[in-house]
Amino acid sequence: MTDLFPSAQTGPSSKERKYDRQLRLWAASGQKALEESRVLLVNSDGPWGKQSTGVSGVVGVETLKNLVLPGIGGFTIVDPATVTEADLGVNFFLEEQSLGKSRAAETCRLLKELNPDVEGNFQSKPIAELLKKDPDFLPQYRLVLVSGPLKRSALNALCKAARDLNIPMLYTRSVGFYSTFSLQLPPSFPIVETHPDPETTQDLRLLNPWPELAEAASRIDNLETLDDHQHGHVPYLLLLLHYIEKWKETHNGNVPSNYKEKSEFREIVRSGARTSNPEGGEENYDEAVGAVLKSLNPFSLRSAIREIFEMEECKTPRADSSDFWVIASAIREFFQQHNVLPLPGSLPDMKAQSADYIALQNIYKTKARKDIEEVTNIVRKLESILGSRPAEIPEKDIEIFCKNAAHIKVIHGCSIPEIDREARIFKAIQNSISVPDSLIPIFIAFQVLDKIVTDIQEGTLSAESLDSETAWNAQTDRVLSALTHNNQSIIDEDTQERIVEATQELRRTEGGELHNISSLTGGLVAQEALKVITRQYVPLDNTCIFDGVRSRSEMYKL
Amino acid sequence: MASADSSLRWKHLHKVLTKSGPFSDEDWVPGPETITALETSKILGAGGLGCEILKNLALSGFKDIHVIDMDTIDISNLNRQFLFRQSDIGKPKAEVAAAFVEGRVKGVKITPYVGKIQDKDEDYYMQFKIVVCGLDSIEARRWINATLIGMVDPENPESLKPLIDGGTEGFKGQARVILPTLSSCIECQLDMHAPRPAVPLCTIATIPRQPQHCIEWAHQIAWQEQRKDHPFDTDDLDHIGWVYNAALERGKQFNIHGVTFQMTQGVVKNIIPAIASTNAVIAAATTSEALKIATSCNPYLDNYMMYAGEEGVYTYTFEAEKKPDCPVCGNLARNMTVDPEMTLQDYIDTLGDRPEAQLKKPSMRTEEKTLYQRFPPQLEAQTRPNLKRKLRDLVENGQEIAVSDPAYTIDFRYRLLFK
Numbered sequence: 002m003t004d005l006f007p008s009a010q011t012g013p014s015s016k017e018r019k020y021d022r023q024l025r026l027w028a029a030s031g032q033k034a035l036e037e038s039r040v041l042l043v044n045s046d047g048p049w050g051k052q053s054t055g056v057s058g059v060v061g062v063e064t065l066k067n068l069v070l071p072g073i074g075g076f077t078i079v080d081p082a083t084v085t086e087a088d089l090g091v092n093f094f095l096e097e098q099s100l101g102k103s104r105a106a107e108t109c110r111l112l113k114e115l116n117p118d119v120e121g122n123f124q125s126k127p128i129a130e131l132l133k134k135d136p137d138f139l140p141q142y143r144l145v146l147v148s149g150p151l152k153r154s155a156l157n158a159l160c161k162a163a164r165d166l167n168i169p170m171l172y173t174r175s176v177g178f179y180s181t182f183s184l185q186l187p188p189s190f191p192i193v194e195t196h197p198d199p200e201t202t203q204d205l206r207l208l209n210p211w212p213e214l215a216e217a218a219s220r221i222d223n224l225e226t227l228d229d230h231q232h233g234h235v236p237y238l239l240l241l242l243h244y245i246e247k248w249k250e251t252h253n254g255n256v257p258s259n260y261k262e263k264s265e266f267r268e269i270v271r272s273g274a275r276t277s278n279p280e281g282g283e284e285n286y287d288e289a290v291g292a293v294l295k296s297l298n299p300f301s302l303r304s305a306i307r308e309i310f311e312m313e314e315c316k317t318p319r320a321d322s323s324d325f326w327v328i329a330s331a332i333r334e335f336f337q338q339h340n341v342l343p344l345p346g347s348l349p350d351m352k353a354q355s356a357d358y359i360a361l362q363n364i365y366k367t368k369a370r371k372d373i374e375e376v377t378n379i380v381r382k383l384e385s386i387l388g389s390r391p392a393e394i395p396e397k398d399i400e401i402f403c404k405n406a407a408h409i410k411v412i413h414g415c416s417i418p419e420i421d422r423e424a425r426i427f428k429a430i431q432n433s434i435s436v437p438d439s440l441i442p443i444f445i446a447f448q449v450l451d452k453i454v455t456d457i458q459e460g461t462l463s464a465e466s467l468d469s470e471t472a473w474n475a476q477t478d479r480v481l482s483a484l485t486h487n488n489q490s491i492i493d494e495d496t497q498e499r500i501v502e503a504t505q506e507l508r509r510t511e512g513g514e515l516h517n518i519s520s521l522t523g524g525l526v527a528q529e530a531l532k533v534i535t536r537q538y539v540p541l542d543n544t545c546i547f548d549g550v551r552s553r554s555e556m557y558k559l
Numbered sequence: 560m561a562s563a564d565s566s567l568r569w570k571h572l573h574k575v576l577t578k579s580g581p582f583s584d585e586d587w588v589p590g591p592e593t594i595t596a597l598e599t600s601k602i603l604g605a606g607g608l609g610c611e612i613l614k615n616l617a618l619s620g621f622k623d624i625h626v627i628d629m630d631t632i633d634i635s636n637l638n639r640q641f642l643f644r645q646s647d648i649g650k651p652k653a654e655v656a657a658a659f660v661e662g663r664v665k666g667v668k669i670t671p672y673v674g675k676i677q678d679k680d681e682d683y684y685m686q687f688k689i690v691v692c693g694l695d696s697i698e699a700r701r702w703i704n705a706t707l708i709g710m711v712d713p714e715n716p717e718s719l720k721p722l723i724d725g726g727t728e729g730f731k732g733q734a735r736v737i738l739p740t741l742s743s744c745i746e747c748q749l750d751m752h753a754p755r756p757a758v759p760l761c762t763i764a765t766i767p768r769q770p771q772h773c774i775e776w777a778h779q780i781a782w783q784e785q786r787k788d789h790p791f792d793t794d795d796l797d798h799i800g801w802v803y804n805a806a807l808e809r810g811k812q813f814n815i816h817g818v819t820f821q822m823t824q825g826v827v828k829n830i831i832p833a834i835a836s837t838n839a840v841i842a843a844a845t846t847s848e849a850l851k852i853a854t855s856c857n858p859y860l861d862n863y864m865m866y867a868g869e870e871g872v873y874t875y876t877f878e879a880e881k882k883p884d885c886p887v888c889g890n891l892a893r894n895m896t897v898d899p900e901m902t903l904q905d906y907i908d909t910l911g912d913r914p915e916a917q918l919k920k921p922s923m924r925t926e927e928k929t930l931y932q933r934f935p936p937q938l939e940a941q942t943r944p945n946l947k948r949k950l951r952d953l954v955e956n957g958q959e960i961a962v963s964d965p966a967y968t969i970d971f972r973y974r975l976l977f978k
Contacts, residue, residue, distance in 0.1 A: 012796050012820060018634045025825065025832040026729050057571070063839065070638055070835040089665070090568040093614050096663055115641050177575060178857060196869060234766075350769050355813045358768040502581040509580050513571030516618035517847035520611070524839030528730065528868045531836065538730065539870040549847055550582045552734070552860040554874040 031535035050464020061148035063523025075120035178549035186414025218242030343372035418559035608693025611842030734844035753914035777805035899951035
């Protein structure tokens with residue numbers, strides 16, 4: 002990992018200045034991942050019947066805009082359409098002179114203007130043809146974006162090809178005031194840097210201090226004899242450790258464990274503050290009192306981590322397992338030995354003298370370093386047992402893993418959902434559809450639209466069916482009967498009404514996009530793309546529905 | 560109005576304007592009149608989300624768009640403000656953006672104004688149908704909010720200008736619709752956007768513990784002591800470099816690690832992370848509401864949508880409450896609990912940090928007397944002795960005070976309740 006940031010004396014490079022506002026979110030490592038990635042956008046797959054040119058692909062182009070600006074390595078737009086008058090009313094990355102030209106070429110040209118660091122390519126052929134002709138075409142991409150509705154056969158072929166290559170894929174549709182997108186991830190997609198809220202991640206080990214920390218606390222045994230200035234500057238962590246020891250003396254060596262005891266304990270701490278000063282209290286004591294309820298908890302392993310430890314690849318990593326699983330396995334072993342995870346080592350700021358704070362901070366840092374060393378030794382041991390791995394796991398990666406160990410995540414990716422394919426999806430839909438304000442009716446409406454577009458593209462329905470009551474009713478009935486085949490009561494009248502309303506609203510533009518909704522959706526989809534590519538933060542699992550009528554969105558695992 | 564050419568071009572948009580949907584108002588009449596209403600609605604866009612807002616409004620069928628922005632283009636804008644190029648650095652944002660969108664979208668007129676929103680008066684704001692803001696300062700938001708609320712004349716429905724506000728920070732953001740005097744306003748919601756607490760000066764001056772404390776020291780104290788003849792310029796990299804080196808030195812002295820150039824810049828400029836994708840989401844959320852308000856083609860947001868993208872896609876849409884004691888849109892004074900033993904100076908200092916006030920340079924008076932007045936100098940000198948006096952010696956428990964601040968045109972009314 003190269004360090005993008007300058008050494009002591011030099012200011013930032015012009016690239017660092019350009020990307021400054023985003024480097025603060027995903028750092029040099031995230032930027033590097035972004036710059037090494039190429040993205041494929043399948044923006045349409047040919048016309049829907051004779052009159053319609055098919056998907057206008059605004060949502061795809063808007064998504065790419067949000068990836069080109071932060072500096073993705075490169076992109077390719079696949080789009081067989083030619084630019085029409087209607088495109089100019091909805092797509093910002095086309096101009097008057099683009100009329101009649103290849104839409105792939107024109108959108109590519111105007112998107113490239115946004116960032117000279119980014120490589121852009123285009124293909125004016127249908128995706129199926131490209132996949133068939135060149136087996137090396139798909140593997141060059143880190144992510145596939147698809148603008149739908151796309152006919153099922155083409156979509157399924159693309160899903161399968163991406164899945165076989167473990168390439169994540171986002172399938173998006175934006176029509177009228179509605180949009181939905183689904184993320185297909187590989188069966189196991191691990192993330193180390195999930196960036197949890199720092200407030201929720203403090204791990205201070207106050208109930209089970211290691212010897213050096215306990216030692217530091219015992220040094221303020223003379224608390225009562227300190228002068229006012231010193232007393233008001235004892236770091237609150239040490240105060241808590243001190244009063245816990247006192248508590249244990251009168252409670253058979255037990256620490257305050259339930260709410261009642263903690264409240265009692267909190268009052269003991271509070272009463273230790275000196276109030277005869279002009280401020281009428283002490284800030285460090287205020288901090289200690291405020292921290293009792295959230296910091297006096299025994300270490301417990303989060304269930305998500307427990308699940309990861311139970312996964313086969315964590316228990317017995319293979320020679321070809323990714324670095325993630327080897328480190329996770331080492332951390333598992335560490336946990337089995339110590340019943341805690343490696344210490345993250347960070348310390349919140351607190352009222353204290355500089356030197357006292359730094360000394361306390363060093364106790365945490367030293368312990369964290371020791372834990373990292375221990376994990377590293379286990380990793381090296383595993384590496385030598387596994388043998389024949391391409392390269393030694395970098396120490397930096399082990400360090401980052403240890404710091405984030407309590408918050409790592411593994412997403413079990415699944416396919417782009419299709420209503421009549423899997424029982425799992427039926428179940429998920431049946432579970433969420435009756436919740437008031439559920440957005441599932443919009444998803445169902447999109448499924449109906451997908452089916453109609455498929456039938457038009459395959460020639461079994463005419464192009465006019467996009468706005469035909471009969472076609473919509475027939476398809477809606479088909480989806481509804483599929484959903485209720487084993488349980489009629491799933492869809493009551495009210496739910497049915499909401500599904501009908503969603504299809505009516507969706508039909509309003511006859512498959513056409515509205516710029517605002519596509520731009521908003523392009524922002525959401527790009528956000529997920531960034532998280533997938535940088536492997537930072539936590540991506541969607543797996544479907545998001547946006548309702549632009551009510552300005553709401555929901556996530557579903559479908 | 561709609562030529563054959565134009566109806567082809569706008570065919571998707573026109574479908575939702577000429578056909579009612581299951582959620583559009585029953586009394587709404589879709590058709591050419593709605594299209595005309597949209598095309599003749601004068602709309603104002605302002606602030607850091609300006610690029611996205613202008614693009615979206617132009618492609619939503621608005622034809623008469625005004626834009627206000629005082630900033631010039633900086634290299635750090637290029638990662639998200641997509642109408643600007645390397646060669647535009649230093650030029651005014653409003654002009655470059657207006658020219659670009661006019662050139663791209665046929666038939667739209669965009670009028671730029673390079674300056675502050677505060678430069679304009681009520682007559683100016685009265686010409687618009689809707690105001691869309693993606694401003695990056697809370698101060699500017701509060702100003703436009705108070706101004707639009709002050710303009711409402713119950714006798715004249717045209718004087719009510721919906722304010723649509725959007726803001727982002729990193730992966731998060733919010734969009735809200737404000738109907739001045741009718742719905743919850745920015746001031747009602749002020750405490751939902753609490754400022755970060757400032758580091759106490761004594762920590763910075765005597766007991767630093769974090770690299771940020773060293774930077775604050777270099778910025779606030781060392782610069783004053785050693786370079787007081789050079790006004791500090793946050794955009795001057797040499798100035799940042801000086802502060803950075805001074806902070807590094809201070810860090811060494813106290814064994815504090817982690818001062819970097821990037822962190823120095825972040826602290827002294829109060830930089831908020833910003834990315835293209837979040838801006839796209841929030842800007843489009845605001846312009847989508849503008850389209851719905853201007854055309855009635857669907858119901859508009861009532862009244863707040865927040866978005867967080869760190870973990871999946873999370874939005875929360877709710878109706879923020881209108882507060883009867885809102886200093887701007889309410890008619891009651893807001894209760895504020897204070898320690899009667901605190902001096903007026905200390906009280907004034909806390910007003911900057913209190914989430915419900917956030918007033919940096921307040922002056923104040925009771926109905927009978929002036930407690931402290933910053934301007935003119937004579938009055939300042941005359942009221943200065945009050946700063947050292949305790950609140951209990953200046954006001955009664957439960958007394959109402961009026962606070963003014965040069966950043967706002969209105970007075971804030973607080974009822975002081977003794978702790």
